Amino acid sequence: MSAVPVAPVNVRGVRWRLRLRNAREFARRYARRTDGVVGAVILVVFAVLALAPQLFVGPLQTVTTATGTSLDPPSAAHLFGTDEVGRDMLNLTVHGARISMTIGLLATLITIFFGAVIGIVSGYVGGRTDQVLMRLTDFFLVLPTFVLAIVLAPIILDIVGTDAELFGIRATLLVIIVVIGLTSWASMARIIRSQTLSVKERMFVDRARVIGGSRAHIMRRHILPNVVNLIVANAVLTFAGAIFTETTLSFIGLGDPFQPSWGQLLNAAQEAGAPGLGAWWYIVPPAVCVVVVILAFTLVGNALDDVLNPKSATR
Amino acid sequence: MSARYLARQSAQAIFTICMIVLLNFILFRMMPGSPDRVNPRNPNVTIEQRQAALARWGLNKPLIPDQLEAYVGATLQGDLGYSMKFQGQAVTQVIGDRFGPTILLIGLAELIAIFVGLGLGAYTGWRRGGLADRIGNGLSLILYSMPYFVIGMPMIIIFAAGLGWFPTSGMLTAGATYSGPVDFLRDLVAHLALPLATISLGLIGGYSILMRSSITETRAEDYITTARAKGLPDGKILRSHAIPNALLPAVTLVAINLGYVVGGAITAEIVFNWPGLGTLTVDALNSRDYPVLQGIFLLLGVSVVLANFVADIVYGYLDPRVRQ
Numbered sequence: 349m350s351a352v353p354v355a356p357v358n359v360r361g362v363r364w365r366l367r368l369r370n371a372r373e374f375a376r377r378y379a380r381r382t383d384g385v386v387g388a389v390i391l392v393v394f395a396v397l398a399l400a401p402q403l404f405v406g407p408l409q410t411v412t413t414a415t416g417t418s419l420d421p422p423s424a425a426h427l428f429g430t431d432e433v434g435r436d437m438l439n440l441t442v443h444g445a446r447i448s449m450t451i452g453l454l455a456t457l458i459t460i461f462f463g464a465v466i467g468i469v470s471g472y473v474g475g476r477t478d479q480v481l482m483r484l485t486d487f488f489l490v491l492p493t494f495v496l497a498i499v500l501a502p503i504i505l506d507i508v509g510t511d512a513e514l515f516g517i518r519a520t521l522l523v524i525i526v527v528i529g530l531t532s533w534a535s536m537a538r539i540i541r542s543q544t545l546s547v548k549e550r551m552f553v554d555r556a557r558v559i560g561g562s563r564a565h566i567m568r569r570h571i572l573p574n575v576v577n578l579i580v581a582n583a584v585l586t587f588a589g590a591i592f593t594e595t596t597l598s599f600i601g602l603g604d605p606f607q608p609s610w611g612q613l614l615n616a617a618q619e620a621g622a623p624g625l626g627a628w629w630y631i632v633p634p635a636v637c638v639v640v641v642i643l644a645f646t647l648v649g650n651a652l653d654d655v656l657n658p659k660s661a662t663r
Numbered sequence: 664m665s666a667r668y669l670a671r672q673s674a675q676a677i678f679t680i681c682m683i684v685l686l687n688f689i690l691f692r693m694m695p696g697s698p699d700r701v702n703p704r705n706p707n708v709t710i711e712q713r714q715a716a717l718a719r720w721g722l723n724k725p726l727i728p729d730q731l732e733a734y735v736g737a738t739l740q741g742d743l744g745y746s747m748k749f750q751g752q753a754v755t756q757v758i759g760d761r762f763g764p765t766i767l768l769i770g771l772a773e774l775i776a777i778f779v780g781l782g783l784g785a786y787t788g789w790r791r792g793g794l795a796d797r798i799g800n801g802l803s804l805i806l807y808s809m810p811y812f813v814i815g816m817p818m819i820i821i822f823a824a825g826l827g828w829f830p831t832s833g834m835l836t837a838g839a840t841y842s843g844p845v846d847f848l849r850d851l852v853a854h855l856a857l858p859l860a861t862i863s864l865g866l867i868g869g870y871s872i873l874m875r876s877s878i879t880e881t882r883a884e885d886y887i888t889t890a891r892a893k894g895l896p897d898g899k900i901l902r903s904h905a906i907p908n909a910l911l912p913a914v915t916l917v918a919i920n921l922g923y924v925v926g927g928a929i930t931a932e933i934v935f936n937w938p939g940l941g942t943l944t945v946d947a948l949n950s951r952d953y954p955v956l957q958g959i960f961l962l963l964g965v966s967v968v969l970a971n972f973v974a975d976i977v978y979g980y981l982d983p984r985v986r987q
Contacts, residue, residue, distance in 0.1 A: 486675070487682050490971055492963050494926030495944075499960045502948060503693055588808070596810050599930055600945050614812065618934065623819035624831045631820065635813045642808035 377655045384651025390644035394637075398449040401442045408443045409435040422629050429629030431613075432620040440613055441633040447609040448591055448641070450517070451525055455590040458529025459536055460583050466533065467540025468575065472548055472567050482541070488534035494593065497527045501602045520604035528593050536582050540575050547574045577656040584652055588645035595638050610634035668979050676972040683964040687957050688734050743961070744954040748946065754958040757943070764834055765939030769928050772859055773917075776866030781913060783867065784874025788909075789901050791879055800875060806868030811927050815861040815934035822857060829857050832936035858935040862928050873916055877909040884908070911982055918974030921967055 422429045428437035470481040598611030613634040622630040717723045743754035787799035823831040841847040932941030947955040
């Protein structure tokens with residue numbers, strides 16, 4: 349009876365190999381979704397523009413550094429024409445990518461944070477906590493959030509003032525970010541909660557509880573990894589919604605003229621009377637960017653949802 | 664319909680409306696500025712005068728319950744205060760003046776969008792994967808990604824500034840006199856055409872996507888297979904079996920989306936300078952006319968809750984499964 353030599357199991361190695369296999373499987377299934385791939389490519393292009401706009405078109409033009417004259421149609425010098433103070437539209441549009449995408453990203457992060465925390469806590473803890481949190485969620489779901497955002501934004505702005513700044517983002521934009529975040533977490537919380545309810549019943553959660561894992565530990569280490577797929581798929585759709593809301597809020601005059609997003613450019617175009625003057629070049633570049641980016645996010649989000657969400661995989 | 668379902672839905676609606684009123688109260692109090700701070704640097708304004716101002720507006724009483732009571736009482740009596748911009752006009756009157764044009768615009772747009780959008784969605788969902796589906800769904804996705812003003816601005820450039828078919832702004836020609844109702848109607852329709860088309864197009868995308876997924880789910884049901892096995896023609900199955908069932912969730916979602924529609928339509932009104940609640944909201948926003956803003960929020964909040972309530976009741980009546 350000689351002991352069979354057992355090779356020591358390298359737990360970490362196995363875990364990494366598993367992750368790699370999952371990632372490969374995911375990539376293979378995602379690559380089959382043509383619309384998702386097209387959306388992803390578009391997003392990469394805009395992400396590059398947003399990361400380093402000055403590499404492509406130089407620094408953001410202001411009234412004093414404007415290179416053209418008022419409302420020039422497209423020409424060789426100004427491919428996209430100029431705005432009412434002579435700034436190059438190509439320059440403004442590319443810089444707008446940075447501002448629109450930054451606002452969208454930060455607002456999405458806030459939404460994910462609140463949505464995930466409230467959804468997981470509500471679903472896992474249950475009882476009275478669940479009831480209170482879900483009432484709150486229902487309230488925010490029913491509320492016309494866009495109208496709430498319109499009411500909230502000027503009030504917050506009057507309280508903090510327009511000149512405050514954080515990480516180089518001006519107060520006006522911070523207010524937009526916070527307002528979008530505060531008003532759009534509810535549906536995310538709903539989805540995460542229902543997934544949490546089903547994960548909670550699985551055996552490994554009982555096991556973790558039996559060996560003495562605290563609630564916080566279980567929620568962080570056992571529930572969260574199992575709902576992260578849903579969070580990712582929804583985050584992409586939330587991003588589309590955030591850019592949509594940002595564009596609309598900026599358009600009605602809540603944006604910042606000193607850090608113009610696409611919505612802010614369209615607001616400036618409207619104020620300058622560009623539609624009535626037939627100055628289409630002032631409107632088309634930012635408008636096309638908005639639509640293309642939102643469409644790309646929607647395509648990627650739908651594809652991710654189909655690939656990652658176990659419920660819709662059968663369709 | 665069970666009394667319990669009705670009671671639960673009513674309780675929820677009333678609770679939400681109370682929360683909206685409470686939120687309105689809190690937001691009002693968060694605002695900087697108050698009557699006693701009028702010219703605080705003016706040495707001629709004495710402490711006594713300031714305190715008199717506070718007492719006059721009841722601001723020296725505790726926030727809760729006295730001020731809340733006064734606010735709720737006034738709101739229940741339909742007193743929403745006075746506009747700051749249109750001096751001397753009650754908020755209810757300012758909002759009431761702008762209510763009609765918005766209802767006209769959004770009501771008609773909803774009607775068009777529900778018919779066209781749900782029809783398009785039903786057709787593309789039924790023919791899922793075909794050429795018509797790809798074009799129809801692609802179009803819907805693009806429309807769904809467009810804020811209303813992004814649809815509206817090109818409309819003005821092409822059809823108003825370019826071709827000159829329609830006027831660029833307003834609801835009626837300024838200062839026009841009409842020889843008769845037909846003349847008046849013609850002017851109104853000319854002004855209405857572009858904003859109406861804009862909002863309808865914006866809505867069609869969302870409704871079509873919704874109906875498409877609803878029809879797709881219905882298509883997999885057993886009763887559709889049964890209808891097919893009976894040898895019913897394809898169009899008949901779609902009209903009599905699939906659409907009535909798929910319509911339920913779609914109609915509910917239309918009601919739930921009402922809040923977003925009204926909010927989004929604000930931007931279409933700005934583009935076309937339509938004299939409705941949207942332009943009023945932005946005017947109030949730019950001049951920081953808080954009483955009007957709060958009034959609009961209250962009005963829209965309460966109407967959305969009521970729309971949801973009606974949708975829930977109708978849905979519960981039509982589909983026994985949700986009454987649990």
